[in-house]
């Protein structure tokens with residue numbers, strides 16, 4: 001292989017390789033997922049992670065300003081000049097003493113990685129910059145995704161800003177938060193609403209992309225996951241290149257957890273980190289496929305030879321019993337996570353654990369994040385709720401250093417927030433009560449007063 005980067009099947013019994021310029025959804029030989037791999041020994045890499053700081057002074061160059069492409073040396077699948085950027089990855093790792101007590105942690109030990117600051121308001125932009133970059137190199141004119149909302153918002157904004165390709169998005173009916181849908185519509189994406197849920201949309205978009213030669217940007221796309229590695233690079237950067245003890249992330253299609261695992265596998269192999277953080281992946285109870293497979297069925301990566309029969313049997317049972325994912329955390333409302341196998345690998349390498357949290361726990365945790373001024377959508381708050389659970393169980397120590405990834409912005413799903421804090425009982429019942437949320441312990445209720453100056457002054461005294 002003379003290429004400096006290539007695609008490789010993750011199944012060790014196949015391990016087929018393919019050129020970078022091929023557009024594949026999975027291995028044509030065996031059907032497993034693909035990785036992007038590099039000939040590291042032939043690439044110029046900084047000897048230490050702190051060497052990346054030399055790029056800080058080059059912020060007038062959009063590629064060095066980008067929180068994704070300033071780490072290009074660690075995802076060099078096309079030359080830097082060809083990489084697509086709209087200013088993604090200007091995110092923040094915030095010490096979160098305001099929620100540390102809620103999580104049961106000691107001050108100074110809990111951090112929130114706020115990915116809501118991305119151009120489209122979610123971490124998806126990290127991956128989209130890389131996927132669109134690859135799409136451009138293969139000459140794609142149209143790009144498509146199935147989406148619970150944020151992937152489509154991200155694709156739509158990249159398409160609108162760069163004009164490189166027209167965006168086509170597939171969404172399930174009634175399954176998308178309005179903040180996200182409004183973005184896709186406003187940015188001009190061709191929006192196909194199908195009668196079904198995310199998994200149905202996912203299956204359809206794969207068929208349609210194949211038939212029409214449309215470039216697919218879901219997280220099954222290995223190039224997208226390369227971009228998402230940089231979330232971890234920025235976490236390390238903010239911690240002055242010291243690994244935390246734990247990374248806690250919500251799990252939906254498991255692209256993030258998979259890509260974090262790959263980032264740590266590579267950094268460790270390259271000698272750029274010594275300590276590998278542990279990974280905690282948090283499902284919603286109503287969409288807890290990973291939790292059940294890993295913690296109850298004991299499915300493990302097993303060197304790539306995971307128990308396929310058990311997984312397929314699990315999915316077959318799910319289908320025959322008509323079990324469908326259902327959670328207010330719509331971004332993680334997924335039945336069959338497409339990156340399951342890569343995620344098993346990440347759990348194996350990072351000594352990961354999986355937990356699930358209830359709708360009530362998610363909403364309460366979300367209000368705690370909001371009260372600290374960061375604000376996130378329900379799915380993101382699963383990371384804090386999961387941390388609280390793991391501290392309670394004694395799995396995470398109160399004094400360990402923990403980074404929760406806040407995956408999406410607060411404004412993505414205003415209904416959930418207003419239902420929680422507001423006084424409209426009917427709205428609460430419709431949005432949250434119907435899902436088993438019974439209380440809003442941390443609600444910041446608006447105060448209703450007659451339009452009368454005396455009465456207004458009365459409540460403000």
Ligand SMILES: *Cc1c(COP(=O)(O)O)cnc(C)c1O
Pocket residue numbers: 122123124150151219250251252253254255256257331332377379380407408409
């Ligand atoms: C996509 C998304 C997730 C799920 O991430 P996966 O990589 O699919 O596991 C979680 N939170 C938000 C806000 C998202 O947009």
Ligand SMILES: [Zn+2]
Pocket residue numbers: 009010011014015016027028029030031032
């Ligand atoms: Zn294969």
